[in-house]
Amino acid sequence: MTQAMALPIPSAVGNIDAYIQAANRYPMLSEAEETRLAQRFHNDGDVEAARQLVLSHLRLVISIARGYLGYGLPHADLIQEGNIGLMKAVKRYDSTRGVRLVSFAMHWIKAEIHEYILKNWRLVKVATTKAQRKLFFNLRSLKNDYEGVDTLSGPQAAEVASRLGVKPEEVVEMETRLTGRDLALEGSPDDSDDAFAPIDYLADSRYEPTRVIENKAIARQQDEGLHEALSALDPRSRRIVEARWLHDGEAATLHELAAEFDVSAERIRQIEVKALQKMRGVLLVAA
Known part of the structure; x- marks a missing residue:
């Protein structure tokens, strides 16, 4: 059994330092070993061979992911995504x-x-097209050549555009997106009483006078329609519907109503179905 087979697969979730140490313990493969494992996986479907190929290259993912820490995303998440790419490559x-x-x-x-x-x-x-994605990642690295510059000026944007093979206005637009920041909809609990978040400026239409009147009118029409639909039922059907659907506590069961009317539970179910159908017809006509 090789060392890679003996060691468990590490997880990037949790202590990132422990994960890196565990990943670095997997031995690098020689070209002959790599070829042999790749052939076993593709020719024989040997999953263990694929596993060894992945484990031996975890340190590569860690190294690549480290180069993207400047975007402010968790290192562990970057590694996890990189591991997915590694498995696709294998x-x-x-x-x-x-x-x-x-x-x-x-x-x-x-x-x-x-x-x-x-x-x-x-x-x-910030980037949706293939060209924008390329500009997104290249622009961040090229800005490092302009020390002390927070925002690219006209001549600098033109120079970067020439180096990347894009238009200066595309560089300026992407620069604006990169330097922008997300604004929380709700304020921080630590904000002072005088501070306001964007949510404070959003209108709540629920209590707008015309909306309140409209909602009350709709509720009144619904109550009147329900009362009219119930009035169209015979006393037994109305009792069953009210006990099953318009109750304050728990709904009555079919067997409880069957005992009350001295019929079978199936008969109660049939009466209920017909009563609801009749009520729907009355409500549709009223609408």
């Missing part, structure tokens, strides 16, 4: 093409992390 890896898994997997790991960042970095999507 599933699609073809050792006969002469490319090592580490090179092939980098694309899948980064793609999965990119997708996670774009979905979670802002409540409002």
Whole structure:
């Protein structure tokens, strides 16, 4: 049994340092071992071989995920998403093409992390098209070349646009999205009495006078319609409907009503169905 088979699969949920230490204990594979495991997985469907390929490359995911910590998302979440990309890469890896898994997997790991960042970095999507996504990630790295600059100016935006092969206005627009921040709808409990959150400026239409009058009129029409529908029933049918549907406490059971009227429970059910159908007809006509 190899060392990788003996060690359990670590989880990035919990202590991230412990996870990294556990992942680093898995040995790196030689090219021959990697080829043998890949062939066992694809030719024989050996899941254990795929497991060893994944475990031996967990440190690669950790390294790549570390490069995206500047987006303010949890390192553990970035690693988890990267692990999904790694598993996708192992599933699609073809050792006969002469490319090592580490090179092939980098694309899948980064793609999965990119997708996670774009979905979670802002409540409002900052990049939707393929070109915007490329600009989103490249712009952050290129801004590091302009030390002390918080916002790119006209000439700087034009220079970045030239380097990225996009229009200057696209750089300015993405810069605006990157520097924007999410604003909480509700205020913080620590805010002072004079502070207001956006939710404080939203109107509550429930207590608007015309809405209150309208709701009361609807309720009155419903009560009148229900009373008219009940009046159309014979005393026994009305008693059954009221006991089953218009009660203050627990609804009466079919067997309780059967005992009250000295009939079978099935007969009570039939009366109830017919009574409700008749009430619907009256309500439809009234409407």
